[in-house]
Amino acid sequence: MVERVLDVTKGELCWMVGTIYMEMALKPNILEDIGRDFSIAPPPPPTKYRSANDMVVLEDESGRIVLVGDRLKREQFVTGVIMGALGIETPDGEFEVIDVCFADLAPQLQIEAPSSPGSWIALLSGLELSTSHPNSADTEMHLQLIVEHILAESGGLNDQELGSQISRVIIVGNSL
Structure with missing residues (x-):
C-alpha cells in the first residue's frame, strides 16, 4: 500500500x-x-x-x-x-x-429501549395543501382527522394512548 x-x-x-x-x-x-446573462433563457436541465x-x-x-x-x-x-x-x-x-x-460501518453499541412509554414526534408529509382546493371539504376533513389524532381525540383506546404521547409535530416534504 x-x-x-x-x-x-x-x-x-x-x-x-x-x-x-x-x-x-x-x-x-x-x-x-451565476455567470450567465439573465436575458438569455437557460438551456433545459x-x-x-x-x-x-x-x-x-x-x-x-x-x-x-x-x-x-x-x-x-x-x-x-x-x-x-x-x-x-x-x-x-x-x-x-x-x-x-x-x-x-x-470502509464498513463502525460497530454500533446496542442501546436498550426505555421500558416506560416516552413521548413521540409526529412527522407529517404529503399534505399537498397548495395543490388541492383550500376550501374543499376533503382537505378540511383530512386536516381535522390529523388534528384529532394528534390530540388523541379519535380512534380506539390504543390510538388515543399513542396520540396522547405525541409531544412534537414536524411538517416535512410535499406539504405545501
Whole structure:
C-alpha cells in the first residue's frame, strides 16, 4: 500500500486509499449559472447527470489520480466516499483499477429501549395543501382527522394512548 496517491510507482501493483471525486460534465455548476446573462433563457436541465465521459478520480492531500478500468463499470461512485483501490499505474499516468474496497460501518453499541412509554414526534408529509382546493371539504376533513389524532381525540383506546404521547409535530416534504 502506498502512503499517498502521488507515491504510486508505474507498473507496480499496489493499494491506495483516497476520496472519490466524480468529474461529471453534465453536473450543474453554480458558477456557470451565476455567470450567465439573465436575458438569455437557460438551456433545459438534462434528464440525467451521468454520461459515458464521466471520470472517477481518487484524491488525497498530496494530489489526484484518474481511475480507469473495467472494474469501475460494476460500481456506482459518489463524490466524497472514501475508497481503497488495487491496481497499477499506466504509462499515461492513470490508475488501472483491479479491485475496490469501501470502509464498513463502525460497530454500533446496542442501546436498550426505555421500558416506560416516552413521548413521540409526529412527522407529517404529503399534505399537498397548495395543490388541492383550500376550501374543499376533503382537505378540511383530512386536516381535522390529523388534528384529532394528534390530540388523541379519535380512534380506539390504543390510538388515543399513542396520540396522547405525541409531544412534537414536524411538517416535512410535499406539504405545501
